């Protein structure tokens with residue numbers, strides 16, 4: 001399959017990274033646009049892209065694969081304006097990269113004959129991200145099947161994988177991504193706060209916890225969550241759990257989180273058969 005010619009509309013964190021990564025991977029970029037045109041012009045100069053500006057003026061400025069990488073709330077109006085600049089999109093695929101929204105946000109393009117899809121990278125990007133940040137990541141793919149071969153080809157050239165999802169699966173996968181990425185920050189913030197209850201400096205606590213976090217992630221990658229588990233719940237150490245609950249009794253928010261996550265950890269330990277049913281029940285009783 002010949003490489004598609006790309007247009008990028010929106011050069012924030014993701015659009016900027018995509019443009020640089022696609023260019024490094026040897027995929028031709030025909031044009032780059034951004035509401036603040038100077039940013040598009042600068043990126044186009046850096047990547048030797050001939051056409052740039054605020055918004056395409058007609059269909060001749062568009063490649064056959066168009067990424068709308070603007071903020072989620074602007075995708076639908078931008079797609080509406082784009083549909084207005086040409087009568088026929090039947091040779092074009094238009095894609096957005098939102099995790100939360102379905103491809104249907106691009107329906108104005110579909111009504112002009114174009115293929116539409118969402119192509120959401122399960123990764124976090126800033127304007128400083130590089131091609132290597134795409135390596136081994138997953139893009140969820142949802143929308144018109146006719147768009148998938150081109151998008152799979154793009155993902156492959158970026159060193160990434162694709163996962164075809166339905167609209168419902170996509171929404172749940174996005175909620176899962178928020179938990180796995182954003183809430184991990186929150187969990188570690190809670191852990192540092194717990195360590196700091198007795199006046200240990202938070203930055204010292206964070207430094208001390210980070211090697212443990214990294215090894216845990218490595219173990220999780222190689223084993224099931226239950227097998228990779230360590231600590232008092234896996235050992236059936238009820239006395240330690242009681243001690244922790246007592247330590248946190250004056251910190252209601254930390255205590256609630258410790259209890260909820262503890263109950264779920266008991267389930268994991270039980271699933272991997274690290275503890276027997278009677279120990280699991282005793283632990284749940286004190287954690288509830």
Ligand SMILES: NC(=O)c1ccc[n+]([C@@H]2O[C@H](COP(=O)([O-])OP(=O)(O)OC[C@H]3O[C@@H](n4cnc5c(N)ncnc54)[C@H](OP(=O)(O)O)[C@@H]3O)[C@@H](O)[C@H]2O)c1
Nearest residue numbers: 010011012013014035036069070071072074097098124125
């Ligand atoms: N960054 C990530 O890690 C990441 C990861 C996965 C998916 N995504 C998805 O990628 C898309 C872009 O996100 P981002 O993080 O790159 O956003 P961002 O860094 O906040 O940049 C927003 C971009 O949208 C443009 N924009 C905002 N409002 C607009 C409007 N009303 N009309 C036209 N353009 C408008 C901005 O133009 P100006 O420069 O003029 O402000 C800028 O180019 C979103 O759909 C997001 O869900 C992002």
